[in-house]
Amino acid sequence: MALHYGEKNLGVKDIFGEDVGAPLGGVFTATQGLTTTWNSPLDERGIIGAAMGLAFSGDRCVAEIQFCDYIYNTIDLLKLIGNQCWASNGDWNMPVTVMTPVGSGIRGSIYHSHSFDATMTHIPGWKIVMPSNPLDAYGLMIACLKDPNPTMFLKPKALLRVEGNEAIPGEPDLTPEGKKLLRDMIDKPVVGDTSNWKPRWPEGLTDYTVELGKGKIVREGEHVTVVSYGRTLPLCAQAADALLAEGISVEVIDLRTLWPYDWEMISESIRKTHRAVFVNEDTEVTNFGEHLLRRTVEEHFYDLEARPRLVAGAFTPGVGLADPLEMASVPQLGSITQAIREVVSERA
């Protein structure tokens, strides 16, 4: 719906990538029914390169890499897009949005389960977002489409079918009837002749925007700060709810924008709780959470009453397909809950 709003109101002229256009509308059907979509050759470097050129032309585009597992052969292009403004001393800006599904959770095996936040946050010049719920997904996409800089929209694929508990302004209410109505309006039927199908977009959609660089406190607490984003964020919130029964009060921050991130919010929370846990599912070595840990230690060493922790994916070459392998490779509710419990129980 945000992309629909973008092509109607924010000057988006191209939404493209492999299978992004009709008839499929994306392998997760997230681009169904849009009017500026088109299918590209199966060529990730061509997709990112085309997006770069469109940005040079001033035309706003959204380019999709079908799974982030396949974005790795475009790293130098992402670096180039990120440095064009800087390298030209401000002469060129690059209004381009790239979106790609990330992470585990759909039993995607070795090449459909990669994360990309650790690698992407190594590339300067981009603004990088990763929502954890539909409302933020909408508001962050609108923010990306308004920004004159390169923006990377990481879609946690495990959450792509998860309903939120806050309605997007303009969509039908979140009652069972309202949800069915929305499905009937914008989801292409999976059976029957759909050659003439067109979506009926909600008319009241707005430019509801989540400001880039601003996190959100999703649980207020006093004993420990937990910082996460994407798939692991709802797990952290669940852990916080469960730990209340043990008398543990957890403050959960949804970072939402990975770069530039809301250090002020993290910092203020750590000053209050004196304990910190960072949670994401990318592999643990040179993980973005390690950067947050480093900054926490450097700037809050004397505020801390326990060793801060990183809960992240195992440093394995991939996420194995079998259920026990995937579950052991990336953080789950149990491992997150246990890590929080340990940090809170640790004596200073």
Place this chain on the structure above:
Amino acid sequence: MKAHSPKTKVVETAPLAISGTKVKFRLDAKTLTTVHDYMVKSRVLEERLIRMYKQNQGYFWLGCPGEESFLVPLGMMIKKGQGLDYDYMHFHYRASAPMLVMGADPMDSMRQMQNTATDPYSGGRNFASHYSKREWNVVPITSTIETQYLSAIGTGIAQKRHGGDSITIVTGGDAGTAEGDFASCLVWASRPGNELPILIIVTNNKFGISTPAHTQHGEKNISDRGKAFGIKSATINGLDVEESWFALKDAIEYVRKERKPFLLEANVSRLYGHSSATGANFITNEEDPIASFEGKLEKAGVLTRKEMDDLREKYNAEFLDMSKRVKDEPMPDASTIYDHTYAGQKGRYW
């Protein structure tokens, strides 16, 4: 969008036919003289930049000596300006000649060589010959080989949608065509029903730094690769001014009018090696297109030896003076390292 009229117009009047000599030009004397002037200007600039490098007034040099016969006519046919009504240039790092033709200040090239704060192309951040000028649709030149063939796709798409006769021009070398990005450009430029108005240029100097092309490439001509995609293509002697001129004219007219790609391979020389990394010394066993052209101009009576020598001396003196003046210009301030990470952003932002 700020619009500019093309500074240089292609004017073709009566061809120069000089009886009694073996040299016959198809171009008129005025055009020939203009081309020659820019060729010499470009060469003298590059030689000045090499001297600056060798005199420790810069860290690195690479440029286009040996390609002027092709690049100057190219520069003269560019529709210069900002925005979709004008040509987009995705040059590689041998582009001083067309930049000068478009009106670039030679002193700016020296500023970039000396990485001064006044360098208008990168503010002292990038190597020599890494031009960037939004006002003229010259996108930032990068050191990555062949990625320009990918970004060209995007401006081509935008221009195709926009209509009119503006085109995308992308240049690169022969060695880099081994990269998949070159193949990507051929695929994307020739999608059925979505062909793109891109002039795909390869200047073939027959080397990749030290590696001879014939030891790595089995194809007879690089332009032959266009045939598989139905892309009109040609291989020409880029050392000959007139052959270059008319091949470029035909190719550019085709792309402007048909809104389809053209693959043009120009065989050229590499007269000072790959870059300063290989010494930047004059190579004597390759054809010097300026010497060849001057021989013809003299024979045809278009210019005398003295006129041509005087022209070179004039540019030598001018550019020597510029290089001295550049010495006094300031280096970038260390406090600016974060500036322009994002549009309009100054200082550390995180």
